[in-house]
Amino acid sequence: xxxxxxxxxxxFVTGAQLLYGGDAVIAVDAHSxxxxxxxxxxxxxxxxxxxxGTANSSKEVEAVMKAANNDEKCIGIITWMHTFSPAKMxxxxxxxxxxxxxHLHTQYNKEIPWDTMDMDFMNLNQSAHGDREFAHICTRxxxxxxxxxxxxxxxxxxxxxxxxxxxxxxxADSQDMLIIRFGDQMNNVAVTDGDKVEAEVRMGYHVxxxxxxxxxxxxxxxxxxxxxxxxxxxxxxxxxxxxLDARDRLTEAYSKVWNAxxxxxxxRAILKAKGAKGFTTNFDDLGQTDGSFFDQIPGxxxxxxxxxxxxxxAEGDWKSAALYRMVWVMNQGLPNGCSFLEDYTLxxxxxxxxxxxxxxxxxxxxxxxxxxxxEVHFLxxxxxxxxxxxxxxxxxxxxxxxxxxxxxxxxxxxxxNDVECIEPKPLxxxxxxxxxxxxxxxxxxxxxxxxxxxxxxxxxxxxxxxxEYWEDYAEIAGIEMVHIGKDTTISEFKKELRxxxxxxxxxxALC
Ligand code: MN
Numbered sequence: 001x002x003x004x005x006x007x008x009x010x011x012f013v014t015g016a017q018l019l020y021g022g023d024a025v026i027a028v029d030a031h032s033x034x035x036x037x038x039x040x041x042x043x044x045x046x047x048x049x050x051x052x053g054t055a056n057s058s059k060e061v062e063a064v065m066k067a068a069n070n071d072e073k074c075i076g077i078i079t080w081m082h083t084f085s086p087a088k089m090x091x092x093x094x095x096x097x098x099x100x101x102x103h104l105h106t107q108y109n110k111e112i113p114w115d116t117m118d119m120d121f122m123n124l125n126q127s128a129h130g131d132r133e134f135a136h137i138c139t140r141x142x143x144x145x146x147x148x149x150x151x152x153x154x155x156x157x158x159x160x161x162x163x164x165x166x167x168x169x170x171x172a173d174s175q176d177m178l179i180i181r182f183g184d185q186m187n188n189v190a191v192t193d194g195d196k197v198e199a200e201v202r203m204g205y206h207v208x209x210x211x212x213x214x215x216x217x218x219x220x221x222x223x224x225x226x227x228x229x230x231x232x233x234x235x236x237x238x239x240x241x242x243x244l245d246a247r248d249r250l251t252e253a254y255s256k257v258w259n260a261x262x263x264x265x266x267x268r269a270i271l272k273a274k275g276a277k278g279f280t281t282n283f284d285d286l287g288q289t290d291g292s293f294f295d296q297i298p299g300x301x302x303x304x305x306x307x308x309x310x311x312x313x314a315e316g317d318w319k320s321a322a323l324y325r326m327v328w329v330m331n332q333g334l335p336n337g338c339s340f341l342e343d344y345t346l347x348x349x350x351x352x353x354x355x356x357x358x359x360x361x362x363x364x365x366x367x368x369x370x371x372x373x374x375e376v377h378f379l380x381x382x383x384x385x386x387x388x389x390x391x392x393x394x395x396x397x398x399x400x401x402x403x404x405x406x407x408x409x410x411x412x413x414x415x416x417n418d419v420e421c422i423e424p425k426p427l428x429x430x431x432x433x434x435x436x437x438x439x440x441x442x443x444x445x446x447x448x449x450x451x452x453x454x455x456x457x458x459x460x461x462x463x464x465x466x467x468e469y470w471e472d473y474a475e476i477a478g479i480e481m482v483h484i485g486k487d488t489t490i491s492e493f494k495k496e497l498r499x500x501x502x503x504x505x506x507x508x509a510l511c
Contacts, residue, residue: 004332008075009050012036015085016054028082031108044158047165061093069098076100076168081130087137100168100476101145105131106152144475167472170329177205183282185316191456192317194407205322212285219266220292230261238374253376260389264301278311278321283382296388299361306364319405323460336463337366343457353443361390363433368393377431395435402461411504414481415455416470441486449484449493
């Protein structure tokens with residue numbers, strides 16, 4: 001249905017057994033085919049479902065699980081038990097399975113056929129107890145999975161599968177994700193740092209350092225014509241003052257836009273050459289002035305590369321860079337967009353108390369409420385203080401969800417907060433992109449819980465994703481997740497944090 005996920009498929013495996021004879025297996029197969037066809041034709045699922053037949057024995061289960069592991073297109077498996085499928089036959093296969101698992105508890109027929117139901121029907125349609133047998137062995141073996149309960153034609157059921165599919169796509173994408181750091185962490189910052197080895201073990205992505213001098217080799221190779229062409233693209237795409245439209249006069253503002261375009265081309269070129277899916281920058285490391293160099297942090301480039309799908313984290317924040325890339329992948333084809341953001345300034349206003357979300361420059365234009373405006377202003381932070389280009393806009397009004405990952409020393413914690421974006425007032429003296437939100441359930445509890453959980457000032461936000469996506473992700477990755485939403489209270493939340501501390505201390509496999 002969507003171009004973005006066309007390289008992926010999810011496998012559908014139906015559990016059965018041969019006890020009831022060949023005719024039963026043929027019927028199970030026909031029903032399964034019809035259900036998979038129906039799911040694909042629903043238009044609600046972003047990834048194609050491929051029916052892999054019935055699994056009737058331990059050998060068949062193991063074969064399909066091994067095949068799933070080795071198939072790059074397969075990003076997850078849906079299992080459903082049409083008849084009673086004795087679950088010991090799933091043990092060896094489940095031991096092997098490395099792909100995400102969704103257990104769908106549904107039934108071919110919606111209602112009981114009261115007038116016609118006989119014993120043959122009973123023997124064939126056994127999901128009610130077959131799925132419980134399967135669930136038992138998953139729980140017994142501590143298999144992490146999503147359990148979706150509902151009639152397969154219902155929109156709500158399909159939505160839950162669709163959410164999981166998007167998470168599976170982001171998970172698959174992150175298993176060969178390379179994040180490049182241009183410069184290190186901002187000195188002394190704790191919350192954005194962490195264990196890169198454990199991040200790769202647990203979440204799949206790999207983080208490399210790249211000297212800015214190597215980036216500058218790409219920068220020096222960028223041709224003037226390409227830069228001029230990209231500046232034209234900017235001027236066509238964004239609102240701007242006439243003074244920027246100064247191709248013949250070469251005003252300072254025009255030259256700053258030109259520099260920003262050159263920085264974007266250099267960054268894209270090196271990221272492509274390295275096969276990287278994300279990057280971080282640091283305003284203290286911009287190249288040496290006796291060679292090729294950036295005149296300020298490449299803010300406009302970061303904004304535009306984020307919109308293109310590159311993960312981004314400011315000040316060396318590689319965890320946010322990886323998380324943003326995942327958010328962007330999950331968000332493909334959804335309408336309202338996503339961005340890296342930072343808690344900037346508080347606005348105390350009773351029940352409407354809110355946090356201004358912004359950054360020095362780097363906010364993704366996918367969340368803009370209006371056409372972004374290209375502006376050039378002075379930025380007096382970092383090693384090279386200079387006029388620099390950026391996209392200025394305010395963000396859409398509406399509900400969203402923001403997330404971060406922190407390293408607690410013995411594990412990663414994913415912190416998720418539902419937020420409500422509200423209308424900001426104009427900021428005539430602050431020419432950066434921004435959003436204004438009330439963390440749920442309100443500012444005091446939302447911000448308080450986030451801080452008790454040890455959350456960052458950086459987070460990855462989306463209007464389209466919900467906590468359900470993050471729950472599915474935490475389940476797949478096997479990391480802790482805490483959710484701050486409308487029902488959160490500080491005292492219950494503190495209890496959850498304390499309980500989790502014990503759980504993860506005892507559950508060494510997850511630490
Ligand atoms: Mn920052």
